[in-house]
Amino acid sequence: MGRLSGKVAIITGAARGMGEVTARLFAEEGAKVVLTDVLVEDGRRVAAEIGEAAIFVAHDVRDEDQWKAVVKAAVDTFGRLDILVNNAGILRFVTLAEMTKEDFEQVIAINLTGTFLGIKSVAPVMMAQHSGSIVNISSTGGFRAMNSTGAYTASKFGVRGLTKAASLELGHHGVRVNSVHPGGIDTPLTNPDAKSTEEVNANYGRFPMQRAGQAIEIARASLFLASDDASYCCGAELVADGGGLSGQYFPGLPGAPPSMQTT
Numbered sequence: 001m002g003r004l005s006g007k008v009a010i011i012t013g014a015a016r017g018m019g020e021v022t023a024r025l026f027a028e029e030g031a032k033v034v035l036t037d038v039l040v041e042d043g044r045r046v047a048a049e050i051g052e053a054a055i056f057v058a059h060d061v062r063d064e065d066q067w068k069a070v071v072k073a074a075v076d077t078f079g080r081l082d083i084l085v086n087n088a089g090i091l092r093f094v095t096l097a098e099m100t101k102e103d104f105e106q107v108i109a110i111n112l113t114g115t116f117l118g119i120k121s122v123a124p125v126m127m128a129q130h131s132g133s134i135v136n137i138s139s140t141g142g143f144r145a146m147n148s149t150g151a152y153t154a155s156k157f158g159v160r161g162l163t164k165a166a167s168l169e170l171g172h173h174g175v176r177v178n179s180v181h182p183g184g185i186d187t188p189l190t191n192p193d194a195k196s197t198e199e200v201n202a203n204y205g206r207f208p209m210q211r212a213g214q215a216i217e218i219a220r221a222s223l224f225l226a227s228d229d230a231s232y233c234c235g236a237e238l239v240a241d242g243g244g245l246s247g248q249y250f251p252g253l254p255g256a257p258p259s260m261q262t263t
């Protein structure tokens with residue numbers, strides 16, 4: 001029996017990257033999965049590859065009416081709704097001085113408002129059945145900033161905060177709400193030119209694990225929080241970042257790996 005047997009999950013942004021891998025893993029673990037995305041062709045293909053356990057719904061997470069349609073499709077097709085993974089997100093590298101108001105608002109609308117709408121849309125169903133798990137994909141950017149990611153950082157701090165508020169409001173209804181905080185993961189978001197793993201990893205030498213993460217490593221973190229294994233986790237922050245939030249190696253000081261030594 002899979003760790004999600006009998007459960008029904010909605011996963012946003014599931015046409016590629018972490019959302020796709022999460023949908024595939026959840027289905028392998030026995031869940032019925034509703035994949036949603038603005039990338040319709042890719043989303044349909046992934047759902048078809050998963051098979052009978054999956055459907056795809058075209059969905060922009062900024063649109064409240066489309067959220068209603070997604071929840072209805074989940075319940076009409078599979079009879080219930082147990083899990084939401086608020087995964088859809090975008091990243092723009094622009095300094096605050098150069099960013100337009102439209103750029104800023106677009107990132108907030110997808111990453112933060114989209115997550116709010118997801119929580120709001122599934123809450124009535126999950127509260128009525130007195131069970132559910134909502135997994136919000138934040139980022140290590142929900143703890144600390146990186147230059148040229150002002151809107152993204154603000155949105156991911158926001159997702160972390162929203163998770164706390166939701167865990168209070170829904171926890172006593174039997175609905176757990178938690179956040180996942182990936183570090184740099186090798187997906188089309190961070191690696192649009194599909195550079196080799198070696199090239200990608202070269203940017204991570206200053207962090208303990210000295211490599212980027214893979215989408216499956218985040219999918220497994222979401223699986224834990226989505227499953228009954230996490231039955232006492234509510235409002236928790238699950239960091240999966242190869243040690244990045246611990247700090248960075250200072251070249252030349254004892255304890256740094258050989259690749260970071262200056263001589």
Ligand SMILES: NC(=O)c1ccc[n+]([C@@H]2O[C@H](COP(=O)([O-])OP(=O)(O)OC[C@H]3O[C@@H](n4cnc5c(N)ncnc54)[C@H](O)[C@@H]3O)[C@@H](O)[C@H]2O)c1
Pocket residue numbers: 012013014015016017018019036037038039059060061062086087088089090091110137138139140181182183184185186187188189190
């Ligand atoms: N890749 C990383 O290093 C990293 C690190 C930390 C957090 N994250 C977060 O993980 C999540 C998944 O990222 P990924 O790396 O798999 O990126 P990705 O770009 O590969 O996938 C994101 C998916 O979201 C979809 N999407 C974008 N706008 C949408 C909208 N308005 N409505 C519905 N779907 C929309 C895209 O079409 C895409 O399929 C994002 O929230 C991202 O911020 C990624």
